[in-house]
Structures are given as structure tokens and as C-alpha cells.
Amino acid sequence: MNTAFHYRDDRLSVDNLDLSSIADRWGTPCYVYSGTRIRENYLALADAFRPHRGAVCYAVKANSTLAVLRLLAAEGSGFDIVSAGELERVRRAGGRMDRVVFSGACKLPWEIREALLAGVRCINVESVSELATVNDVARDLSVTANVALRVNPDIDGATHPYIATGLDEHKFGISLDRARTLAGETLDLSNLRVTAIGCHIGSQLLDLDPLETASASLASLARELISAGVALEHIDVGGGLGIPQRGAAAPDPVDYAAAVTRPFAELDVDVVCEPGRSIVGPAGILLTRVVYLKRRAERAFALVDAGMNDLLRPALYAAWHDILPCRRDSDADEVVYDVVGPVCETADFLGKGHPLALAQGDLLAVMDAGAYGFSMASNYNSRPRCAEILVTDGEPMLARRRETIDDLLRGETAM
Numbered sequence: 433m434n435t436a437f438h439y440r441d442d443r444l445s446v447d448n449l450d451l452s453s454i455a456d457r458w459g460t461p462c463y464v465y466s467g468t469r470i471r472e473n474y475l476a477l478a479d480a481f482r483p484h485r486g487a488v489c490y491a492v493k494a495n496s497t498l499a500v501l502r503l504l505a506a507e508g509s510g511f512d513i514v515s516a517g518e519l520e521r522v523r524r525a526g527g528r529m530d531r532v533v534f535s536g537a538c539k540l541p542w543e544i545r546e547a548l549l550a551g552v553r554c555i556n557v558e559s560v561s562e563l564a565t566v567n568d569v570a571r572d573l574s575v576t577a578n579v580a581l582r583v584n585p586d587i588d589g590a591t592h593p594y595i596a597t598g599l600d601e602h603k604f605g606i607s608l609d610r611a612r613t614l615a616g617e618t619l620d621l622s623n624l625r626v627t628a629i630g631c632h633i634g635s636q637l638l639d640l641d642p643l644e645t646a647s648a649s650l651a652s653l654a655r656e657l658i659s660a661g662v663a664l665e666h667i668d669v670g671g672g673l674g675i676p677q678r679g680a681a682a683p684d685p686v687d688y689a690a691a692v693t694r695p696f697a698e699l700d701v702d703v704v705c706e707p708g709r710s711i712v713g714p715a716g717i718l719l720t721r722v723v724y725l726k727r728r729a730e731r732a733f734a735l736v737d738a739g740m741n742d743l744l745r746p747a748l749y750a751a752w753h754d755i756l757p758c759r760r761d762s763d764a765d766e767v768v769y770d771v772v773g774p775v776c777e778t779a780d781f782l783g784k785g786h787p788l789a790l791a792q793g794d795l796l797a798v799m800d801a802g803a804y805g806f807s808m809a810s811n812y813n814s815r816p817r818c819a820e821i822l823v824t825d826g827e828p829m830l831a832r833r834r835e836t837i838d839d840l841l842r843g844e845t846a847m
Contacts, residue, residue: 436469436715437756437797444758444797447826451719451758454828455795458819460721461738462834463806465495467503467824469715470802474507477707480689484696486703489533491671492518494708494803495716499822499831501525504711510553512671512706516543519550529553533580533668533704535632537605538562544569554578554627556668558605560614563624570623580628580668581611585649605631608649612656628704629653630668636709637672640683640691646670651695664701669693671706675713675800678752682710709803716802718743718818719758720782722794723774732767734790739773740780741812743798743805747779755783758795765789771796775813806832814840 436446443450446466454464478488489510492501496518501511502525510531511522522532532552534544539555544566547555557563557579570577584605606614611629633646650667658664669692676682683691693703720738727733745751755771766789771782782798790796809817816835821828 436466437717437799439760442759442761444756444760446717446823449823449826449828451717451797452795454821454823455719455721455758457828458821458830459834460719460795460818461736461742462719462819462821463716463801464719464821464823464828465497465500465712465716465802465831467715467822470500470503470712471507473711473715474504474509476685477689477705477711478507478509480685481693481703481705484689484693484703485701486689486693486705487531487666489531489704489706490711491706491708492522493807495712495805496521496807497820497822497831498525499820499829500712501527503822503824510704512708513547513552516540516546519543519546519552523550533706535582535706539565541565541569545573548573548575548577554580556580556582556628556630558582560606560610563614563621567621567624576623576625578625578627580630580666581606581614581626582668583608583611583629583631583650583653585631585633585646608653611653626657626662627665628668629657629664630670630704632668632670632672632706635672636674636677638674638677638680638682640688643669643672643688644691644694647692648695651699654696654699654701658699664699666702666704667696667699668704668706671708671710673707673710675710675803677800685710711803713800713803716800716805718782718798718801718805720796720798722790722792722796725769725790725792727767732769734769734771734788734796736771736773736782736796738782738798738818739775739813739815740777741775741810741815742773742818743782743801744808744810745804746781746783747777748808753783753801754799755786755788756797756799757788757790758797762789762791762794764791771798775815811835811840816840 489512505527514536720736724735740747819834820832
């Protein structure tokens, strides 16, 4: 059971606050986050990496809500961003720019400019042509850009193919061989300084072996580059640490930190990690209400007010989320339901094959939805995006109001 959310007198609660009170106040669907759990998850990772000269740069793409970022910034977190929009979110949340690393395979020149003007820690470069662009932008600004070469180590992270990023067939990173020569070539570029190398092999990883193998590849490359005169300041081991799922346990933060930093034990470098899901995933749920129940000869459907526009992961890559009733004292018979939404797509489901005792109007919680939930939400079918609620020490606050139809149409013209 997710420890951030628990039953209290047969009512699903967060910080002893009945989730039905949130639904009654702000409506459904809505995301609910435990600020306490987010803080605990971050501090567990930060403490685990501290003995290894490690720094945690939270992956903003996992959940970019300002209230979440502000909470993490207050704890001293760094941030891993992939766009100028995420850069501005971190700025407005009070994050320190010198603790920001800028990742992503296709940064636009104007985004690179914004990052350099902001004074980010470094830009994680993923191609030869991007390296040239960063140098050009830095020259125009009369600054020197700190860059990290993101390496693609051609390692299978044993995860879903849509969230695997470390194989040669993927768009991410630079090959090990090219990185060896490229680092030396940058010494001739007056507006660049290679200060780091890094990699990221995928998301929702539960096996530490591929992560340690990737770190060993980085350590070998680091020794070569240091011997060639490249002054490396840190090594970025990426993110990808998974969360418990369908009975499969996740690695302990201390074990994870030890595994990915072990190959660097004799190197005089700091270590940066970029966790996202492991910090916010278990700390969030999606609340949704049953609108209709529908049975066929071989299928039963619970039609709810949240859909793939609210939580895309099940439709995108068949991600599993436990779905729990917010009241577990129902008199209804237990039936195996497909929990589906209002969007006009057959792929619009939140979960299939869930045994639930339901009645029309019941409230459900889609668990472990704090990562890649709202941040991937859309307005498909012209549906307003839902509200977000952050609960800290039993006190709920509206982190984002529910969109209105007027919000959907703002910025459009009919001419």
C-alpha cells in the first residue's frame, strides 16, 4: 500500500485528511499531492547521495507544478530542465539557477540563450551540431558556456521501449567513441568549457545492474578525458529510479546511490542525479468519480469523469496504476471493471481488470499518479484540465484551479 495515502475508518486519506472532503470542495477529477511525502522522498535521495559528493537535480518534467517546485526549492533541490518554460517555472518557484542542468535532445537556440543568461550550472549537450549552436550563442553573448556531454552508452535499461533512452537506436546522446574525440575538439572552441559528462538510460528502472554498468562506462570515459586534459567537475548519472509496482519492489535510495557512484570512487568529481518519478510519483493520486456503470456479456465498465486527457500514461504505454475506492465499506458486489473515461478513443482507459465494488457516484483514487500525470495532460476533446491540490501537514491548498471553457478558447479567433 502506498504509505502517503491510507485508509482511516474505511476512508482513503492523506495526512489523516479524508480525500472525499477534497472532492467535495474542489470537484473531480483532480490531482492530490502529499507535500510531506514529496519532501521525505527528496530528502531520502539527498541524504543517500551526500556521502558521495552528490547533488539531486529534480527532473521538472515529472511534475512541473509551481507549488511542488517551490516545496523542493525550499529544501535546496537542484533542477533538471528540458525547456525554457521549465526554466521559468524553476525561477518563479525560487530555484537557484546555479543548481539547474539543461537537458533535452533538441534545445532551440533561443532556449539556450535564456539558459545562459540565467546562469544555469551547465547545458547537457546531445549532438555535435548542438555543441556548435551552444558555442555560437555563447559567443554572441560574450560568455563561456559550461557543457556536459551526454553519452549514449548503448545499454538496455529493461523498461518499456517508450521510456528507454540508452540504446544506440534512440535519439538521445552521443556515442562513447564520438564523445572521446569531441571533448578534445571543444578545447578549440573559445566559448565552451566541457565540465561534465553524463547519461540517462531510461525511466521506471527497478534493476540496479544496468545503472551501475552505465556508470562504469562513464567512469572509464572520465579517466580518458581527464588524462587528456579535460577538467571534469561532475558526472551526471541521470535519473530513472523506479517506484514499486504490482508487487515489484524499488531499490532503496542508499543502495541506488551506492551502485551508481561506486565506479567514481577514485575520481575527484561531484555526482549529479536527476530523479523525478521516485520523488513525486508515489506522492500523488488522481481523484475521479464514477459517472456510469455498464456491463456486457464479457466486460464490465466503470465510466469515470477522468480520461486520457488527464492521465495519458495507461493509453500511451499501458502503464499500470492501482485504483482504489475512497470508501471500502460498499454494499455493492465486487466486479472486475475496466475503468474508462469520457474521451472518444478506445485507448481512453485508466486501468483494465480491476476488481472493485462500485456504485454510481463512488469516488476512486488512481494511485502513484504524481509523476507524468498533470504534466502530460491535454485539452483533447476540448476538455478543461483538472485542478491540483497540495496537502501539507493535513492542510490542503489549491495549487492550480480547474480550467474553464473560457480558458480553452482564450487566445483563439474565429476570423
